Amino acid sequence: MEELFEIFTESLGTLTLNKLRTGLAALGIVIGIASVITLISLGQSTQQAISSQIQSLGANLLTISPGSQNQAGIRSATSSTTLTNEDAQAIATSPQITTVSTVSPEVDSRQQLTAGRNNTNIRVSGAVAAYAQVHKINMDSGDFITDLQNTGSQAVVVLGPQVVSTLFGDGSDPIGKSVRIKGISFRVVGTTVSKGGSGFLNQDNVAYVPLSVAQRQLMGQTYLNDISLEAKSQDVMADAQNEVGYLLLSRHKISDPTNADFSIFSQQDIQNTVAATTGTFTTLLSGIAAISLLVGGIGIMNIMLVTVTERTREIGLRKALGAKKKTIITQFLIEAIILTFMGGLFGIALGIVLSAVFSNFLGSAFVLSPNSILLAFLVSAGIGILFGWYPAKRASDLQPIEALRYE
């Protein structure tokens, strides 16, 4: 142990003698480790951001979408009309359904909203009171659509925060003001709290009107675009999926489940798909980073081989004075390991800084898994042993006379 410590301090001394070379040799490892850590961190933070956004759409959420009915292998063109208000009603009231707590029949369409001189083209959802519960919508001011407004087909609208700022300007209170959609004047009764999200997940640039109004006056349709359900708990998601599935199959008089004219997704299904996709992406990127780590390792081996050649006389002398093969191997191996370890340390530091900078830049959460750091450490030490071994072995195999004669 004491001997190892002495070899260690001696190796450290040798490495500090030629700082430029030591630095350059370790640079490959620094870059390799840093890119592995950065890419893993970025992948994980993206994954986390997406999954928390999906989570914010509602917990224990099941979505029934209308689907095409296969008849003798031919897909029916009238695909999206298969879900009706009665279906939603049945799910809500049927005694067979024991695991669903809330049912929200929904329609969606893009509409032009006008308020004074401002207008915007956004998604308008036809909703019932249960919508807010199922989709975890919180009110900033006013109230969400009520069942009374629905049965009375009142022309009222709830606006997302982004719509408010587009139509009325930042920080204004639109409650009681009117917004025109398709020539009909709607009274603003509430605004929602910002949920964040972007692209198809953007929930701030949305307006909600009563379902009955959306179906009859805006879209002229009697069917639904989808039905969202909230299961009673996470554990009964599968049961809920089955119960609702059988109920709808019997209502639609379909005996073979593979011919179902609807499909039921759970939040978990979507999340799993997204996680798998981003996971694959992270793995791919890390794989590319791992290649640079390999190149770094070869760089270390190259430098160590040069060092062995340069120090042939020294190795010969050490052997003449009684150094055994094991001692020489240990010495050169420890040098290589110190090199890769230092590279690993700097790489980890650089990786942390880079992931912080990138996540800040991309606006996603800064995630750093201790596993990836541990992995980077082990990999860099492993590379030291792997690529340091051959030069060390070569050094130990030098014959002392050959080595002493070497000029």
Next chain:
Amino acid sequence: MNTPIISVSNLSKIYKSEATETVALDNISFSINKGEFVAIMGPSGSGKSTLMHILGALDVPTEGKYILDGENVENLTDDELADVRNRKIGFVFQAFNLLPRTTALKNVMLPMRYAQVPAEKRQEVAEKYLKMVGLSDRMDHTSNQLSGGQQQRVAIARALTLNPSIILADEPTGNIASAQASEIMQIFQDINEEEGHTIVMITHEPDIAGHAKRIITVKDGKIIGDKKNTKQAKAKR
């Protein structure tokens, strides 16, 4: 009663390459007793370097026996040879061969490290021998801060630390100025006479060889002369 510390019998070394066979040592026999100061002389190509390598357990003979301090240096593995060199031989090379950019003290302690002498004792012993070769004020100088003569004295101190059976010096004055060469020879004579160390010195210079008590002359791989040096030159103080 003199016991041979080196006993060489019918020793041959033949280098084989694809086409030719070179006989470097041809059936040599001699012995050296404890406490002797022997110079091995000969022109270059005479085989004296090969002899030195074999005596130094740096190389093994093709044929013949070599017994060093009761130990048969034959059929030993690389690591066993390393051990024999470490314990029984103190090397002094023509090119000094100190570790570069390393202090005199650390250089002297190196063989003791390989012999696994405890760290506290190493420094004590190294300081003692550096004092003996007159370098007590240069112990913390690195090898490139020392003159040729001083470097060779560090090398001698290094050779003495493990109290070896023989001091094997290969052209010890070949790389240093003559004034300093005389200092080196004086140290050799001191450690031979006062400490009783056995010294085998390889050289091609007759006046350096003249400092030894016995001169063996080698030519074409054979011993052509082996005589007592009655007029041993005393190094100037």
